Structure formats: structure tokens, C-alpha cells
Amino acid sequence: MWKPTFVERKKPETIEDLISTCDQKTLVKWACGCAEHVIFYYERSGTENKAPQYAIQACRDFVKGSITVGDARKFSLASHEAAKTTDDESARAVAHACGHAAATAQLKGNANQTATYALKAVYLAEDDMDAESKWQFKHLDNLMKFQMNPKI
Secondary structure (H helix, E strand, O other), X not given: OOOOOOOOOOOOOOHHHHHOOOOHHHHHHHHHHHHHHHHHHHHOOOOOOOHHHHHHHHHHHHHHOOOOHHHHXXXXXXXXXXXXXOOOHHHHHHHHHHHHHHHOOOOOOHHHHHHHHXXXXXXXXXXXXXXXXXXXXXXXXXXXXXXXXXXX
């Protein structure tokens, strides 16, 4: 029978504290979540280019191992290109967030850019940035707990 184990860790102060201890796939999951959390700003803009949604799916597929880093990069670039197809500034920021989310498969540093662009989208939509920031932190913290103890 499985017995839970206790893993002691210092309480993180900032999102950067959490990011610095994450593995690649956890950061891809988090970046995907951040982009997905704001995708409705892009969708409500009426833009027909689906590249940002495909970039989010590419994150999921990368985590499952069904696509390569190179494939994820292609979806990333397409999402960044989609940002040029809309005049809605919030939607543009979301497209960049999705592009950085998919790019996290290649480089961990893109995860923080995803969160930044997601916050920018919220700001440009004149929505609650504080709530978004808190959600991002909590989401990553929860993923980290699972990373440390996958039986949770």
C-alpha cells in the first residue's frame, strides 16, 4: 500500500522562486494554464486565426510526448504571427502569451514571458490584474506540489 511522504520545502516568496525549482514539463503545464486562462480575450475579439488555440494544444501534446520541441516551436511561431492579425491589443497579448507557452517546450524562460503577456492581456482588457497574478502563483504552486509528490 502506498504511504504518503512528507517533503519539506521553503515557502516560496515570488513566482520566480517557484519557476527556479520547476522541471521543464511542469513549466510547460503552467505556461499552458496561464495562456488558457486568458484565451477568452482573444476569442471574444472575433479573430478567426486559431493559431493561439493550437499553441495551447501543442503544450498539452508536448507534455504527453506526442510532439517534439521542433513541432511546439512551429506552433509558437504561428501564434506570434497571429498576434499581427488583430487590432485588439488584449487579444494580441494573448496570442503572444500562447506563443511563449508553446515555446516553453524549448526554453524554460518562456514560461515567465507567458505569465507576463497574460497579465498584459488582463491589463489591456481593464480587468483584475491582482486576481490574475494570484491565480498564476497558486496554479504554479499547485503544479509544484504535484511535481514533488505525483501521488497527490
